[in-house]
Amino acid sequence: MSFYITLWVAFLVFSIGLFGVLSRRHLVAVIMGIELMFNAANLSLVAIGLAHGVLSGQIVVLFAIAVTVAEVAVGLALFLLLERIRGTVEADEISLMKG
């Protein structure tokens, strides 16, 4: 029972994160949404790993968290540079690829 509840929670968190990514215009908020989606995926990995009685799910999650930290650090550094060069971190205003 707790397996399904955990998966539903993970689904909920994922959806919230997706909503955040799509609706927010500030890039830091967007990356926070992405982090939420990440954690939802991690949560479901742990849950499914437990349900199968193997440890590999949790091990993968530990790796994923480590990678995520690095990725967030890189992302934030990019935003900082963007703020310096273009003076904005609003997603709508960065549209160089407009056709």
Next chain:
Amino acid sequence: MELFLLFAVFIPPLISFTVNGLVLPVRRNRVWSSGISIGSVFISTLASLLLLLERAKLEFVFEWIPAKIFPPVHFGFFLDPIAVIMLFVVSVVALMVQIYSLGYMSEEEPLSFGRYYTFHSLFAFSMQGFVISYSLLQIYVFWELVGLCSYLLIGFWYQRPQAARAAVKAFWITRFGDVGFAIGMILIWGATGTFLLPELYSKASEVSKVYLLVSLLLVFWGAVGKSAQFPLHVWLPDAMEGPTPVSALIHAATMVVAGVYLVIRLFPVFELVYPVLPVIMWIGCITAFIGAAIALVQDDIKRVLAYSTVSQIGYMMAVAGAGEASLGFFHLFTHAFFKSLLFLAAGSVIHTLHTNNIWEMGGLSKRMPQTSLLFLVGALALSGIFPFSGYFSKDEILIWMYHGEFKIPFIILVFTAFLTAFYMFRVLFVAFFGKRDVGKKPEESPLVMTLPMWVLGVFAIASGFLKVWFFDFIGDTQKEFHHTSYVPYISLGLSLFGILCAWLVYEKGFLKNLFVEERALSVRYVLERGFWIDSLYEWLYRRVLDGLSFICGWFDRYIVDGLVNLVSWVTLGLSQYLRGIQTGRIQDYLYGIVVAIVLFIWLAFGVL
């Protein structure tokens, strides 16, 4: 042994061409370039003489283009008596002309002198290759090669606009014929599946008559272009812009008779379908008459000879079309010698006087006795006076026409024989034997020029007496010669009458206002314009072809280009709408991705 001799015939000119063409120091050097070229042709002459004495017969074939679906294409050499004689003629005339050219072209720059001999070597190689070809495709290859040499040598003095134009005209018109040849050849191949001549002889009879008729007429169209037959004869007189030895070799003795040679080679096939031979005969007759008629009023000595060549090839075609190709070949044989002799003699005069106009010559016999004598020999042979060679070959043709129940062609050809004597002796009386003095001091040409003329002169007399040997050699022994026929007396009488007329008109001044003075006679007006055939072509080109081009151009500009422009216009318009999708904002793309994934999951798994 025979194969070795055969290679000795046609490989040396190829080597000479390669060396002369690729090694610049050799081409720059008069002695080297001409020496290599003449030496190579000398070797081929010796080898072809040996082949002639051995009565060589040879078939040598190998697969050239192997193929699985279609029958393979062969390449090979084929020697029969006809090919052997033709090889000999080509080699001898080429040798004589190349020696003669040493004197005639002596004023050229060293480099263009070398270029001249380079082209001559290529020509000797291609002509010999043409003669010994085993398959129709191979004939076509060498046919085009000799055409190329003709173009290069007509336009040898390419700095002169007339020469360049004449070269292009010759190339263009012969190519117009060659298109027919190529199409006809491929049609025959499509039906019989072979290019090889002996296989064609046996397989062609299985092809349907109409199909064969069309393809053979197309092949003959190629011969019409190459051999300057009516209506494609207009290039040959203009080809006289080339050096005179070139005219002697290519445009009198060898290349222009390639069409006749082709007809002889394909004669067993031409025989199969009814209207082909009559077409050949009538074209030959018309050409013989038209050529002789136009030659009556030409003032350029070389153009007289050129129209005479057109006319004589008409004789060969006519008798081939009348069903006796070997007589045409005999005339080809004698004609090659006496016509190249005439050209070389004319060249000897042109070389010393620097003019082609017969009215600027006169009384040459006193100052150039050898040249005049040899020109007289050639003229007598051409007019068919006993015992010169033209008498034997032309009278055989006339006898065949008369006894073969070709009455109207016979009358045309006999009348042409009269005209032939008339125009040849017109030139002789005006330029060589007249009392007129035009105040120039011509000098006899050097030995290097007169010697080849003497050799050809001997051939021009002797080749007629070889008649019995000749027909025996080519295996045409069944032919009964009409010894009792009275036709030779008719033609001989008419030729003598032609000479008499020429003497009366141009020496004694009879009917002077009718023949000599310009524009006096409407016949002269017609003849001088060559029956308006050139004008007709010009009109066709200017009106019909230009009109057609105008329509095609309009179609191209507005229909074809219009379609392309329409496509681009539609694309541009659509893209104006489509560019709205590309907003450049990252979250719009993310929406797209999410929607696509949801759709994908829905479609793939049927959930949600």
